[in-house]
Amino acid sequence: MQYMIGIDLGGTNIVCGLVNERYEMVDKVKRPTEAALGVDHVLDKMADMIDELFAKTGLDRSHLLAVGAGIPGFIDPERGVSIFASNLKWHDVDVAGRLSVKVGVPVFIDNDVRMYVYGEAMSGAGRGAGVVHGVTIGTGLAAATVVNGELYYGSGFMAGELGHVAIDGETTPCGCGLTGCLESVVSATGIVRQAKQALEAGRDSILRESYERGELSAAHVSQAYDEGDALAVDILTYTGQVLGKGLAYSISLLSPDVIVIGGGGALAGERLFTSVRDTLQRSVYYGYLERLTIRPGELIDDGGVIGSAAFAKNRAEKLRHAAAGGAM
Amino acid sequence: MQYMIGIDLGGTNIVCGLVNERYEMVDKVKRPTEAALGVDHVLDKMADMIDELFAKTGLDRSHLLAVGAGIPGFIDPERGVSIFASNLKWHDVDVAGRLSVKVGVPVFIDNDVRMYVYGEAMSGAGRGAGVVHGVTIGTGLAAATVVNGELYYGSGFMAGELGHVAIDGETTPCGCGLTGCLESVVSATGIVRQAKQALEAGRDSILRESYERGELSAAHVSQAYDEGDALAVDILTYTGQVLGKGLAYSISLLSPDVIVIGGGGALAGERLFTSVRDTLQRSVYYGYLERLTIRPGELIDDGGVIGSAAFAKNRAEKLRHAAAGGAM
Known part of the structure; x- marks a missing residue:
């Protein structure tokens, strides 16, 4: 079984969940965002939350396929950049690049609303x-x-x-x-x-x-x-x-x-x-x-996390397929 | 150079055009639809118009890749069926199947508005x-x-x-x-x-x-x-x-x-x-x-014909690619 991390980043809290391939939430943790302390503080906290989830669940970290994060505001999901998030005061932050260095697996980001709807489509009311x-x-x-x-x-x-x-x-x-x-x-x-x-x-x-x-x-x-x-x-x-x-x-x-x-x-x-x-x-x-x-919606509270995890799985598999020489 | 036929089928007239790979209209003909004379009358007329275009232009018919037809009403473009066209009094007519038998190349159909917009997108104001x-x-x-x-x-x-x-x-x-x-x-x-x-x-x-x-x-x-x-x-x-x-x-x-x-x-x-x-x-x-x-729009009069031809090219190439074992 492979696992994904889904992160729902809000202005007040970060919710980070460990999700399995059937899009079930294995476990989740929640921490205050504290965006005022800077981008690195927020990204380090995300990395710590991921460590904590693997420690708590005792799962093998080598089975982590990818991380997905839903972020408010305007996002460029292809480049993995938060273009503008007014409540975080983020401008042109390379979230995917910076977080993937910290966590050692690919990171994919998108707008929080899209992540939520993607979760409902893949594993909720729109399944x-x-x-x-x-x-x-x-x-x-x-x-x-x-x-x-x-x-x-x-x-x-x-x-x-x-x-x-x-x-x-x-x-x-x-x-x-x-x-x-x-x-x-x-x-x-x-x-x-x-x-x-x-x-x-x-x-x-x-x-x-x-x-x-x-x-x-x-x-x-x-x-x-x-x-x-x-x-x-x-x-x-x-x-x-x-x-x-x-x-x-x-x-x-x-x-x-x-x-x-x-x-x-x-x-x-x-x-x-x-x-x-x-x-x-x-x-x-x-x-x-x-x-x-x-x-x-069926996933009201968990939709952002499950959607982000499902999105990360989709993107990671596409990247692998492309790297293996297949057409997308 | 390959060619496509684009057909714009209306309640009053049929316009049939010979279009090249650069989506340029080589020549076109126009005839009354006479839908009251039945489906076969209309489909035979389309086949005759195609013959006429190759005769007029002297082009080699073996370079005809496919035929596209834009038809009013509800269409199932995957099955090639006109589900309902009120002004033609057509119900569940297998246009693609029946016309392809008459003309000897694949036929692809879609709604006339979609064909027009596809033409503008591929070769007109949306290029x-x-x-x-x-x-x-x-x-x-x-x-x-x-x-x-x-x-x-x-x-x-x-x-x-x-x-x-x-x-x-x-x-x-x-x-x-x-x-x-x-x-x-x-x-x-x-x-x-x-x-x-x-x-x-x-x-x-x-x-x-x-x-x-x-x-x-x-x-x-x-x-x-x-x-x-x-x-x-x-x-x-x-x-x-x-x-x-x-x-x-x-x-x-x-x-x-x-x-x-x-x-x-x-x-x-x-x-x-x-x-x-x-x-x-x-x-x-x-x-x-x-x-x-x-x-x-840039293609007001010819948009339906050029769009239908472009659509036929797109579908025929996809079919060939799929037949050659590629993913779509």
Whole structure:
């Protein structure tokens, strides 16, 4: 049995997992990122976490095939470089090159959203499907597409910023430079913003209490929805409509077999999906919907690690195949 | 030099062209389709047109590599079957199998829009680009994407029905079952419909004369735009906005290097593109626009034939490579 390491690098924490060839998590560890201490500190910590996992599990390190790391921001997966990660303050960091020297096996990196969706496609809610389109709903919203086991990149490896399409009727300024981006509605942040604005405009809701305590979260909105709160119902219905209208384009342009909805926002589940499905019935040719399944992610917590490990396996095997003289 | 035949099969006419390896049209012929006379009549006519082209040009028929045919409707390009073509009244017609028996070389078929966009990608406005997204604006609107020289298909070979996404504020019923499809605005038909509805509502315009003669066409709207007619300006501006909002999703999901706008609607040119570009500035992350070029098609009339020929060459070479034991 060969093993891969999958790393999910976030602004707050690093999660490092040891994954087997069946894409099962053998063991994982979690440490604070401490990006402020510099790139080498973060890369050394990753290497230490890998050592720790082999020590803990007693597995033979010579069976480690490769390391994959999912990193936020813009990535060049071919060169293995983090081009820009705002929350890590990384610019043009050769992560693959520098980390592979420390760990002695090939390292492959990609954007964290793509790694997550790749994990769902290979071993989660999209397993066995030809075209898997994944959307992660968290602080923001982003998408990725896996076509017959390979990530789709587009020009500049930039495909997938579905959260940064400006939509009609929305006026929230976005850090990307646009106004009224889709993720200003469809994200945990967007759900909370909608609730706050309605409460500040005087709307009645059981959400007012948590708002006044300064604790209002997307989870509170889901809970209020379950209690029949009209404002929460309106917010999640509208959020589902906006997501559905966006996904209508994903479906028409990509014709996916499965759409996986992941990230914390997926926890809203059917509260959101019902509205998404209703919107799609009105927005997209029925022939697409007949062949499409929309599912919540199965790997919510581990998706980034398992996806990174699966990605590393895919790339390492391709490199070996190419080195052995085969065509790719 | 090897040659390919490219066939552009429409409801009214068949255009059959002899194309060389540099994707240059050597000669072409055009005949009425006469689909009502049956499938064999149409396929026999195609075979006759091919004979005629070799007779006319005096070229050696043994240099014919393959035949490609672009066919409207739903196609299974792997099996070479026309699944459904409403204007030909074809259901499950094994075009590739039946035509290859008549012509003695392999025949490859695909949807006419994909063939056109493939032609633009290989030898027209998208030549040399990695990701080419093409939109044809004619009676309706459809899209196709070529990624590193290969068409993108999606589940069921169905990707590309961008014209059948329902948009806000539109109420025209569509044959696809939806209401307010994007192509009810962004098409020659949609431009004429908008003009008629405005004139019937009493709006003042120089278009009234051609409307009352029953001759109003999209070309009249373009002409009126050039003469500063306010209604024509409003229609093409709004049409460009709707197209721009749709393309914002194409761009975010696919990150194309080039968007090619083809079909008769492309004749509106800058009258439409100015509004498309203005809308994109407000609707999509600027990083995409920095690397993107939006161009009218270069092969408007010959795109279907050249694309079909190029597609046939690609498939025939792949088959040969596979037969020779190489991986694809």
